[in-house]
Amino acid sequence: MIRTEELTKVYDGVKAVDSLNLTVEKGEVFGFLGPNGAGKTTAIGMMVGLLEPTGGKCFVNGIDVTKNPLEVKKITGYLPDGVGFYPNLTAVQNLKYFSRFYGMKDSEAETRIKGLLEYVGLGNVDKPVGSYSRGMKQRLGLAQALLNDPDVLFLDEPTNGLDPQGVIQFRKIIKEQAEKGKTVFFSSHILDEVQHVCSTIGIISKGVLVARGTTDEVRKKMSKDETVTIIVKVKGDMPRMSDPRIINAVYNNGSAVIQASDDIRDAISEELFSKNMRVRELRLEEKSLEEIFLETVYRSE
Known part of the structure; x- marks a missing residue:
């Protein structure tokens, strides 16, 4: 479902992402793990078509992201780190605005939005988004990422700002999406979060993928102990x-x-x-x- 080939991004002579080769299968929950500044957000930016690679390619469901970014956006949902909304509009109004980018009819959008806001725990909130806490904005961002019922979800540090109840709800939603056959790719610098929901993980450091596999496989690969x-x-x-x-x-x-x-x-x-x-x-x-x-x-x- 997601495949990168030597995907590379260079800023001022420095490789933020260095020759990333990665495959994530349909229905897989993949955790992209690394410290802040390791290249996670840059890699995701190229995968969703927001950044043009310096070199290499990325394919989502066989579609070349660089050549056909709009086609890719039709089948993907994206929650960035630090999601932004129109502060003077309510959650419903914001999502209604975004629904037009997907060509959704008003009646279809209204039904979808109502269900999604209930799903992420914002069903009874009716106030401008500018008054939301960071955690509430994260919940709304997840609803936006799910708006077009995407085949692939890209989530960048999705639990930032969530309280413990919100984190538990996030895990539940991710597992439910995977059970529906959707592919979930999310980044985090918090190992515990990744271990709770991911079937496989990849660890990136200084732009380089240093390990990939199940948690046991990665532990064995990265362990330096010879005894x-x-x-x-x-x-x-x-x-x-x-x-x-x-x-x-x-x-x-x-x-x-x-x-x-x-x-x-x-x-x-x-x-x-x-x-x-x-x-x-x-x-x-x-x-x-x-x-x-x-x-x-x-x-x-």
């Missing part, structure tokens, strides 16, 4: 393990913290069984994706 840490607890005194792949081990009464060159839990289990030891716990201690993300991305900035 495996295994926690063992037994009933009784913990015996010394003899596996040659053990690099270091710290024993303490009925437990041990073992560093090994590989995942040797099966071998440990067999050795303990042969020594008539009852295993109470045997697990890998892995760094979280957040820890790895901080180590490999933020510390390199």
Whole structure:
């Protein structure tokens, strides 16, 4: 549904986005993760046809975004970071204005707008948008992005300004859109937000895509650890393990913290069984994706 080929944007000799190659399939919820200034907004700007690439191409549902930006806009919805509306108009009036860009009939637009405002939690709000909080504007921005019932949703930092209830509602809406077969591409610098709703993620740093896949795949790819840490607890005194792949081990009464060159839990289990030891716990201690993300991305900035 979304495909980029060597997509590049250069500002004053600096590559804001550097040769981005990315594919997002239909119905996929893709999280584009990176620190502020990593190139997320610039990349999305090229994907939705607001910025012309310095090099490379982007296709949405097979349509070349640069050559046919209006065709792409018909099938996409976009919530920018810092969405803007006419402050003297109400939510209904703003959305009614935008509906004309899609050629919607007034009766069709009115029905669609009423349903969307209920959907995002603004159904009973009837005041000028200029008096809205940032969170309310984000909700209205999401309604605008959904106005044309798009096949693809691009959301740039969509939970900025939302209260906890709004964040939960946002997650629910994203999941519902994906269940309808829509493709969702959203950026964030908040890892927890991405992990809650995304089937796959991509991490960008200094304009370069450094990892892509499921959260487990990305964690393994980005981890710099060459050893495996295994926690063992037994009933009784913990015996010394003899596996040659053990690099270091710290024993303490009925437990041990073992560093090994590989995942040797099966071998440990067999050795303990042969020594008539009852295993109470045997697990890998892995760094979280957040820890790895901080180590490999933020510390390199």
